[in-house]
Amino acid sequence: MTRYLPEPTKISKPFWDSCKAEAMEIQRCADCGTYAYYPVYVCPECASRQLEWTRVSGRGTVYTYTVAAQSVFEGIDGPIVVALIELEEGAMMTSNIKTNDPHGVHIGMPVRLAYEPVSDDITLPVFEVAS
Amino acid sequence: MPRPGSEAVIAGLGEPPVGRLTGKTPTELHIDAAMLAIEDSGIDKHDIDGLMTTGTFLNDNIRHHMMIGEHLGIHCKTFVDTLRTGGHSYLNGVQVAQWAVESGLCKAVLLLRGDTTLSGVPKGTSMKAYIEYGAHPIEFEVPFGISVPGVYAMLAQRHMHEYGTTSEQLANIAVACRKHAALNPKAFKRDPITVDDVLNSRLVSTPLHLLDCSPPSDGAGAILITSRERARDLKAKPVRILGTGQAQSYYHLAHLARATGARPEDKSRFSLTKTVQSVAAERAFGMAGVKPSDIDVAQLYDSFTITVLMQFEDLGFCAKGEGGAFTENGRIELGGDLPVNTHGGLLSFGSSGGINHIIEAVRQVRGECGERQVKDVELSLATNVSAVASNHSIAIFGRD
Ligand SMILES: [Zn+2]
Numbered sequence: 001m002t003r004y005l006p007e008p009t010k011i012s013k014p015f016w017d018s019c020k021a022e023a024m025e026i027q028r029c030a031d032c033g034t035y036a037y038y039p040v041y042v043c044p045e046c047a048s049r050q051l052e053w054t055r056v057s058g059r060g061t062v063y064t065y066t067v068a069a070q071s072v073f074e075g076i077d078g079p080i081v082v083a084l085i086e087l088e089e090g091a092m093m094t095s096n097i098k099t100n101d102p103h104g105v106h107i108g109m110p111v112r113l114a115y116e117p118v119s120d121d122i123t124l125p126v127f128e129v130a131s
Numbered sequence: 132m133p134r135p136g137s138e139a140v141i142a143g144l145g146e147p148p149v150g151r152l153t154g155k156t157p158t159e160l161h162i163d164a165a166m167l168a169i170e171d172s173g174i175d176k177h178d179i180d181g182l183m184t185t186g187t188f189l190n191d192n193i194r195h196h197m198m199i200g201e202h203l204g205i206h207c208k209t210f211v212d213t214l215r216t217g218g219h220s221y222l223n224g225v226q227v228a229q230w231a232v233e234s235g236l237c238k239a240v241l242l243l244r245g246d247t248t249l250s251g252v253p254k255g256t257s258m259k260a261y262i263e264y265g266a267h268p269i270e271f272e273v274p275f276g277i278s279v280p281g282v283y284a285m286l287a288q289r290h291m292h293e294y295g296t297t298s299e300q301l302a303n304i305a306v307a308c309r310k311h312a313a314l315n316p317k318a319f320k321r322d323p324i325t326v327d328d329v330l331n332s333r334l335v336s337t338p339l340h341l342l343d344c345s346p347p348s349d350g351a352g353a354i355l356i357t358s359r360e361r362a363r364d365l366k367a368k369p370v371r372i373l374g375t376g377q378a379q380s381y382y383h384l385a386h387l388a389r390a391t392g393a394r395p396e397d398k399s400r401f402s403l404t405k406t407v408q409s410v411a412a413e414r415a416f417g418m419a420g421v422k423p424s425d426i427d428v429a430q431l432y433d434s435f436t437i438t439v440l441m442q443f444e445d446l447g448f449c450a451k452g453e454g455g456a457f458t459e460n461g462r463i464e465l466g467g468d469l470p471v472n473t474h475g476g477l478l479s480f481g482s483s484g485g486i487n488h489i490i491e492a493v494r495q496v497r498g499e500c501g502e503r504q505v506k507d508v509e510l511s512l513a514t515n516v517s518a519v520a521s522n523h524s525i526a527i528f529g530r531d
Contacts, residue, residue, distance in 0.1 A: 004273045004274055009270070037271075038383065063388060064288045066284035067334075068278065068281050069335060072277075076276070084285060084388060092388055094275055094383070122274075
């Protein structure tokens with residue numbers, strides 16, 4: 001199966017644009033301070049519409065993960081690490097951990113944001129093991 | 132409380148063969164199941180005025196229930212729907228049917244499922260079909276290579292981290308299901324397996340092995356729900372629906388993990404490993420006026436072994452974190468304190484979605500399970516789960 005790539009929507013375009021610029025931004029609620037991910041129309045915690053695109057530090061930790069023996073997509077060889085990453089800002093995101101030692105990944109491991117261009121338009125936010 | 136006599140009961144069951152049913156179509160399986168349930172109950176089909184189906188994996192149709200109704204010649208209905216909440220659709224359907232019967236909206240409701248997710252899906256296309264069906268968030272999870280086993284694997288990994296759950300404990304669940312399937316002539320997978328067989332099977336997505344995952348299977352099921360007083364004139368032994376409950380949370384893993392949007396005081400109650408099934412369970416047990424230790428036999432939705440393990444905790448059979456230990460010493464096998472998935476479950480019976488768990492739960496109350504019958508069943512429980520342990524429904528059945 002060929003890889004599924006995101007198709008940015010009106011609400012998600014700023015996010016994908018920021019990834020392409022390798023400076024990922026997610027929405028921060030100006031009223032309660034919650035960082036929201038994925039992109040939303042109102043703050044899921046306090047329902048405020050005052051959401052501001054805000055650059056994140058890129059620091060995070062592994063909340064949980066799995067090493068899939070093979071990718072579901074063609075053209076990606078070997079095991080891949082799919083993980084749920086808790087960003088320093090509090091939001092969580094599903095992503096990949098790019099590492100030569102997939103079985104060395106563990107919960108609580110510090111990771112840092114990296115970028116993987118996958119098409120002319122799309123760059124995926126992925127993570128690397130923080131040194 | 133419904134008027135005496137109007138309480139909903141299960142009054143008919145239909146369960147065609149499961150497994151690899153080459154040549155069968157989903158529509159044909161719906162009809163096969165429906166005819167068996169109509170025959171089992173002895174109902175005049177003209178008395179069926181409620182119809183629910185659950186759609187099909189491929190070539191689904193907005194008018195699915197109408198198409199099936201036409202095939203059956205069930206003309207004028209006063210309630211219909213095609214339920215599409217995945218593996219949770221069937222017990223949701225039982226509860227909706229209960230409301231329809233007890234409110235007087237319907238005299239008798241037929242709930243159907245039939246699909247060929249094994250033989251009807253061309254090799255190598257199931258993942259694509261699953262993604263396009265909307266199984267996972269297509270913009271923010273799918274591009275990273277999420278798969279169905281992968282998300283349950285992430286739950287299992289987190290459960291192991293938080294509570295020390297082991298692969299052996301997960302394997303106990305697969306072994307129990309297989310032992311029970313061996314006693315069920317209809318089951319798809321009947322060759323005995325051991326804990327070592329599970330641990331030595333291919334690692335699909337750590338920590339889940341191939342035998343931690345339910346195999347695709349063709350199959351079908353039908354359930355007829357009517358009132359207690361109508362059921363007295365029918366053929367099948369009626370089974371009471373003593374308690375029902377449901378609860379649903381989210382689609383994206385990140386929001387499940389954080390209980391996004393929950394009341395601040397509730398946030399600590401829910402996480403990836405603490406599902407909203409606990410809310411559904413409180414309702415079902417509360418309505419039935421019984422407690423988990425009163426349950427004689429349980430049919431727990433088992434897409435993966437971890438799906439079952441977390442339910443022991445969220446349903447209240449043991450404390451949070453003790454689900455692993457609960458699987459040990461034969462407790463969940465026939466002869467143990469809580470025999471689980473006596474038909475073999477999705478893991479070994481094969482079956483079709485979660486409808487066969489309900490059928491088995493009802494059969495255990497009727498006392499017609501042959502070699503796998505639990506003695507003197509007073510209370511039987513069934514669950515359905517879908518969408519990464521986020522959609523839950525429960526029913527507790529008992530004798531009339
Ligand atoms: Zn807010």
